[in-house]
Amino acid sequence: MPELPEVETVVQTLREKITKQEITRIESYKPETVILLKPFHPFKAIAIERRGKYIIICGPHNEKIIIHLRMTGRLTESPSQEKFIRATIHTTKHALHFEDMRRFGRITFTINKKIDDLPGIIKLGPEPWNPILDKTFFLELQKSSQTIKSFLLDQTKIAGIGNIYADESCFHAGILPTRKSNSLQKTEASKLLYAIRYILKKAIYLRGTSFAHFIDANGKKGNNLEFLAVYGRKKSACFKCKTLLTHQKLQGRTTIYCTTCQK
DNA sequence: CCGTAACCCTGCGTGC
DNA sequence: TGCACGCAGGGTTACG
Numbered sequence: 330m331p332e333l334p335e336v337e338t339v340v341q342t343l344r345e346k347i348t349k350q351e352i353t354r355i356e357s358y359k360p361e362t363v364i365l366l367k368p369f370h371p372f373k374a375i376a377i378e379r380r381g382k383y384i385i386i387c388g389p390h391n392e393k394i395i396i397h398l399r400m401t402g403r404l405t406e407s408p409s410q411e412k413f414i415r416a417t418i419h420t421t422k423h424a425l426h427f428e429d430m431r432r433f434g435r436i437t438f439t440i441n442k443k444i445d446d447l448p449g450i451i452k453l454g455p456e457p458w459n460p461i462l463d464k465t466f467f468l469e470l471q472k473s474s475q476t477i478k479s480f481l482l483d484q485t486k487i488a489g490i491g492n493i494y495a496d497e498s499c500f501h502a503g504i505l506p507t508r509k510s511n512s513l514q515k516t517e518a519s520k521l522l523y524a525i526r527y528i529l530k531k532a533i534y535l536r537g538t539s540f541a542h543f544i545d546a547n548g549k550k551g552n553n554l555e556f557l558a559v560y561g562r563k564k565s566a567c568f569k570c571k572t573l574l575t576h577q578k579l580q581g582r583t584t585i586y587c588t589t590c591q592k
Numbered sequence: 593c594c595g596t597a598a599c600c601c602t603g604c605g606t607g608c
Numbered sequence: 609t610g611c612a613c614g615c616a617g618g619g620t621t622a623c624g
Contacts, residue, residue, distance in 0.1 A: 330617060361600090382618080400617050401602090413602095431601040433618070449619090474594065484619080492617070541603095541616080581597070582617070 331398045332382060333457070333489030334532035335543050335551065339404060340379040342546035343386075343425075347374050350420040352386065352394065359432060362415040366439035366448070374420070378444060381453045381488030385444055386418075394418070395437040395447055401542045402427060402434030425546070453488040457525050462487065467518035470510040477513070477521070478506035478579040490525065492582050493538055493560045498525045500558045505591045506584050507577065531556070559585040 331339070353371050357363035372388030379385070384404075386394040396404070401413075408414050408428040416427040416436055427436060441447055455461055466487070473480055480486055481495040490498070499506040502524035504517055513521070537543055537551030540561060544550055558568060563576045567587040576585045 332618095397618080399619080429601095430603070431617085433600065476595090479595080482618085580595075583615090 330400055330491055330493065330540065331402070331537070331543055332491035332494050333379075333529055334494070334535075334553070335537035335545075336379050336382050336384060336398065336489070337533050338537045338545045338551060339398070340377055340384055342549075343384065343404065344377045346546055347386075347420050347423060347425070348377060350374055350422055352388070353419045353421060355394070355436065355438065356417040356419065357415070357436075358417075359415045361432065362427065362429070362434065362436060364435060364437045366437060369438050380444055380450050380456070381484055382491070383447075383450055385447065385450075387444075391440050391442045393439055393441055393444070393447060395435075395439070395449065396427070397435050397449065399429070399431070399433035399435070401431045402429040403542065403544055404428075404546050405544065405548055406546075407548055430542070452485050454484060454486045456488055457490070457522075457529055462522060466522045467513070467515050470513050470518050473510040475510050476506065476579055477504060477508050477510055478582070478584050480510045481506075481525075482580060482582065487525070489529070492584075493540070493557070494525070494528055494532065495582075496560045496585055497528045497558060499586060500591060501528055503591050505588075506579060506586055559587065561585075 351371055351373050355363055372392040374386050375389050376387040384396040404425050405428055408426045413428045413430045414426045415429045418425040469486055478495055481490045502521040504521055532553045535553040538553040539550035562574055563585055565574055567574055570589045572587055572589040574585050575588050
């Protein structure tokens, strides 16, 4: 379940590893994993970017490889299980294996000038640190009758948040994820946006959360797991007030919160 | 517009 | 032990 901090960590490690190298070919072992929207040709990786939960490897003539790890995807030179390798991205110096147990992950190649026009990415809302959110976040919340949880998971509203950081942000902001978006006061909206930015930044600094599957492109786990306040702590006591945490499905996703600390 | 559920997958934990 | 079942979930799609 790589979300923005985990994808950012992969991008950082990937940059160090393959920048300025030639991407020589993409080998595919499962027909659904690699999608060639244009015929592939070798190109030099001049930049590696992230947008939301997408990784983008950019070439000098608008070549783009777009990678989405979905739930269990990894980019690694030493896969833990051979049978889960769905594709391999070859460079002059490395063989980056795309290991993906559940086969939800995708690698897409296309030629397109602008990152924001790429498939999948075109629909994304702003990055959490985009200053535009200081103005629009509250307004968008006001327009929506979704629950806060649904709103945060909605990639068209704000990009990069998944189940872990949605619950963590709500806890940190002291806001119940079950509330309707349009019920938030302006001060609560600011608090939530601040919490999102704080939680994500901290998780990036700690190189991601390794709950079950996540490792970076160097095979290293993240260090954020022990800092989670609610995610994965079903039937546990709130570490702040000792109340038993509440769990409920919202939008098909397990949602955990504290009815004492969150209002 | 919104929520719910199914779908895509497969390892893992639980209960019988 | 071994089987059946439910769960995990990002994104998409269908339906009420």
